[in-house]
Amino acid sequence: MPEGPAPALVAEQFDDIIQQRDAASFGMWIFLATEILFFGGLFASYALYRSLYPAAFAAGSHLLKVAYGASYTVMLICSSLTMAMAVRSAQLGRRKPLIGFLVLTLLLGAAFVIIKLRWEWYGDYLEHLVPGVSFAPQGEALEVIRRFGAPLSHVALFMIFYFVMTGIHALHMVVGVGLLTFLIIMAYRGRFVSGDFNTVEMVGLYWHFVDIVWIFLFPLLYLIGGRY
Amino acid sequence: MSTATVEVPALPEVHYLNVNYGWRSWLFTTDHKRIAWLYLVSITFFFVVGGVAATLMRLNLIEPQGSLVEPATYNKLFTVHGLIMIFFFLAPAVPTVLGNFAIPIVIGARDVAFPKLNLLSWYLFIAGGGVFLYAVISGGVDTGWTFYTPLSTTYVNTNVLSAAMGIFISGFSSILTGLNFAVTIHKMRAPGMTWFRLPLFIWSMYAASLIFILAMPVIAITMVLIMLERIFHVGIFDPALGGDPILFQHLFWFFGHPEVYILILPSMGVISELVAAFSRRRVFGYSFVAFSSVAIAVISFLVWGHHMFVSGQSIYAGLVFSALSFAVAIPSAVKVFNWTATMYQGSVSYDAPMLYALGFIGLFTIGGLTGLFLASMAADIHLHDTYFVIAHFHYIMVGGAVMGYLGGLHYWWPKMTGRLYPETWARLSALIIFVGFNLTFGPQFILGYLGMPRRYAVYPPEFQALNVLSSAGASILAVGYVIPLIYMIWSLRYGPIAGPNPWGAKGLEWETSSPPPTHNFHETPIVTEEAYAYGARQEAHVA
Numbered sequence: 041m042p043e044g045p046a047p048a049l050v051a052e053q054f055d056d057i058i059q060q061r062d063a064a065s066f067g068m069w070i071f072l073a074t075e076i077l078f079f080g081g082l083f084a085s086y087a088l089y090r091s092l093y094p095a096a097f098a099a100g101s102h103l104l105k106v107a108y109g110a111s112y113t114v115m116l117i118c119s120s121l122t123m124a125m126a127v128r129s130a131q132l133g134r135r136k137p138l139i140g141f142l143v144l145t146l147l148l149g150a151a152f153v154i155i156k157l158r159w160e161w162y163g164d165y166l167e168h169l170v171p172g173v174s175f176a177p178q179g180e181a182l183e184v185i186r187r188f189g190a191p192l193s194h195v196a197l198f199m200i201f202y203f204v205m206t207g208i209h210a211l212h213m214v215v216g217v218g219l220l221t222f223l224i225i226m227a228y229r230g231r232f233v234s235g236d237f238n239t240v241e242m243v244g245l246y247w248h249f250v251d252i253v254w255i256f257l258f259p260l261l262y263l264i265g266g267r268y
Numbered sequence: 269m270s271t272a273t274v275e276v277p278a279l280p281e282v283h284y285l286n287v288n289y290g291w292r293s294w295l296f297t298t299d300h301k302r303i304a305w306l307y308l309v310s311i312t313f314f315f316v317v318g319g320v321a322a323t324l325m326r327l328n329l330i331e332p333q334g335s336l337v338e339p340a341t342y343n344k345l346f347t348v349h350g351l352i353m354i355f356f357f358l359a360p361a362v363p364t365v366l367g368n369f370a371i372p373i374v375i376g377a378r379d380v381a382f383p384k385l386n387l388l389s390w391y392l393f394i395a396g397g398g399v400f401l402y403a404v405i406s407g408g409v410d411t412g413w414t415f416y417t418p419l420s421t422t423y424v425n426t427n428v429l430s431a432a433m434g435i436f437i438s439g440f441s442s443i444l445t446g447l448n449f450a451v452t453i454h455k456m457r458a459p460g461m462t463w464f465r466l467p468l469f470i471w472s473m474y475a476a477s478l479i480f481i482l483a484m485p486v487i488a489i490t491m492v493l494i495m496l497e498r499i500f501h502v503g504i505f506d507p508a509l510g511g512d513p514i515l516f517q518h519l520f521w522f523f524g525h526p527e528v529y530i531l532i533l534p535s536m537g538v539i540s541e542l543v544a545a546f547s548r549r550r551v552f553g554y555s556f557v558a559f560s561s562v563a564i565a566v567i568s569f570l571v572w573g574h575h576m577f578v579s580g581q582s583i584y585a586g587l588v589f590s591a592l593s594f595a596v597a598i599p600s601a602v603k604v605f606n607w608t609a610t611m612y613q614g615s616v617s618y619d620a621p622m623l624y625a626l627g628f629i630g631l632f633t634i635g636g637l638t639g640l641f642l643a644s645m646a647a648d649i650h651l652h653d654t655y656f657v658i659a660h661f662h663y664i665m666v667g668g669a670v671m672g673y674l675g676g677l678h679y680w681w682p683k684m685t686g687r688l689y690p691e692t693w694a695r696l697s698a699l700i701i702f703v704g705f706n707l708t709f710g711p712q713f714i715l716g717y718l719g720m721p722r723r724y725a726v727y728p729p730e731f732q733a734l735n736v737l738s739s740a741g742a743s744i745l746a747v748g749y750v751i752p753l754i755y756m757i758w759s760l761r762y763g764p765i766a767g768p769n770p771w772g773a774k775g776l777e778w779e780t781s782s783p784p785p786t787h788n789f790h791e792t793p794i795v796t797e798e799a800y801a802y803g804a805r806q807e808a809h810v811a
Binding site for chain 2: 070080082093172
């Protein structure tokens with residue numbers, strides 16, 4: 041083995057660290073495939089309703105605030121960069137940069153979740169744009185909907201998909217933040233820098249996947265309907 | 269295998285069952301063989317619950333007016349029967365019991381790739397099952413196992429929410445099991461165990477794992493949407509609010525049809541093992557059977573629309589789905605022909621596992637061919653939602669999947685326990701099950717053809733004779749299921765010691781002791797020959 045860590049790091053069902061690494065990353069890729077199918081059900085439903093009700097979806101998109109969506113996009117792309125740097129630091133066996141980049145990734149991810157819940161979703165709630173909780177668009181929002189000539193119930197359908205899709209995405213972000221917290225604690229205790237960087241790599245794959253989902257969500261939800 | 273060990277068999281001193289004791293050593297085990305036992309006990313429990321529901325249904329149908337329960341209760345009975353049998357018995361049966369026990373041993377590994385994840389799968393299964401049982405006990409659910417909208421989201425007041433939650437949780441158990449098996453088969457094979465030396469059981473389990481991985485997430489998200497619609501009263505599938513109930517059917521059957529192949533593919537793999545072992549011949553056309561499993565898995569994702577011929581789906585979509593459904597019959601038939609060709613000129617012995625295998629081949633063929641009737645659009649308009657459908661899929665699921673499960677359980681029982689079950693009783697119960705099964709479901713083909721719809725607590729009097737026949741068959745079938753339950757528990761203590769290879773079969777699992785040690789082999793096996801290398805006519809691969 042090229043970079044041989046202590047044999048104790050190899051679980052008993054594996055012959056060597058190479059097999060263990062291969063199994064873990066193959067398992068992670070399969071897990072991400074299940075995630076694609078999980079989100080796939082939502083994207084397929086979104087596609088159907090958008091083709092049935094283009095005006096309502098255009099109107100619904102105009103109710104969202106692009107500034108939020110754009111700043112999330114910037115945050116997540118930056119967090120992908122810092123995550124990649126963290127993985128690289130672990131592979132090079134450099135502990136301090138590893139911890140630093142993990143903390144940066146965590147901060148960006150946590151900022152995403154907090155801004156989304158505290159400001160964007162709460163704002164939607166105050167404007168009565170949350171179907172099932174309080175859906176009665178008023179003022180400017182109602183004008184937009186009227187301008188597109190879309191029935192309220194169809195706009196509600198768009199808002200449902202907006203909340204469900206970004207909600208499940210945010211849930212994945214929360215899980216990711218939890219995983220990062222775990223990584224930071226373990227890295228602080230000296231793990232991941234002696235050839236056992238596999239865990240960091242796996243969390244990295246997960247993190248990039250969740251970012252890529254957002255890259256699809258952002259234009260599909262915030263930028264449609266001839267807005268730009 | 270030396271003859272000495274067969275003649276004077278003794279249990280090994282240390283094996284996975286006696287290496288440690290106490291409830292902790294079971295509930296916190298990461299040994300795939302012990303986890304198989306956890307599943308065996310759990311799914312047997314669910315099988316009994318689902319079976320009780322079926323018994324009450326058959327009792328009710330003895331009289332045209334319904335002899336036992338209110339129609340509303342009857343709706344709950346068939347819903348509970350369907351959901352439990354599919355999600356908590358059939359889908360996990362072969363994979364989690366026989367797959368968990370046998371896959372690592374058969375491929376020469378010490379354990380699955382992720383033993384802790386394997387245990388987590390069981391806990392998720394129990395959690396999902398617990399939530400579902402709560403739904404049943406606290407009032408039941410009456411939508412049918414398909415949860416069709418807007419019935420399930422708008423109109424019924426039963427426990428759709430907790431039932432859907434139970435399915436959602438147990439779905440992740442299946443996803444993780446599939447993931448674990450796929451990685452294990454890819455990465456954990458013993459030296460020399462190439463893809464084309466794998467026993468066909470492994471190919472089938474691999475194909476089934478792919479379906480677990482790709483189909484279960486879709487039902488999970490669909491259940492989320494159902495739950496959200498019920499909690500928040502939004503209109504995702506409600507036509508009154510712009511939602512599309514047919515979208516639900518697409519999502520459901522995109523999962524639902526591959527799910528059917530999750531139930532049958534693992535059993536097909538078991539049958540390949542049984543036919544080879546009890547015919548003393550290499551499976552005829554090994555690679556055709558191997559690739560037919562993969563082909564079934566792939567095509568299974570493209571046929572879901574044949575459940576929706578009468579749902580207002582476009583006729584052209586229907587034509588394509590119909591043609592693809594006929595296509596999936598080809599790899600299935602390849603298997604049946606190759607099994608029979610394997611037996612041709614083999615030295616066939618009729619031990620209990622082989623009786624189950626023979627039952628499987630006959631009943632699966634009937635189930636498969638009647639499936640073609642239903643895949644034809646014109647015939648389906650008449651047969652849709654009749655007892656013909658019920659009979660068809662029970663020939664696949666009970667005549668096929670359950671027969672395969674029982675055959676495999678008997679085949680690997682000596683390896684799991686170190687002891688033999690009583691062969692005479694086992695052959696007898698296999699015959700009783702075969703007879704009881706055909707009496708139960710044979711008449712239902714005729715009932716369906718005559719137009720008796722499924723899911724009704726009452727029926728016109730002219731259908732009574734066939735319904736009584738069906739109920740009588742069900743009672744014989746129940747006897748056939750109870751006998752193995754008794755003698756298998758008996759054999760745990762009193763069964764004769766089996767020895768490492770009671771069948772004289774080929775395969776790595778028969779080279780280690782019975783029961784195997786915790787890490788399956790005392791030293792990592794090296795594979796030098798193809799699977800099923802029976803007799804001198806096989807090419808000898810010398811390493």
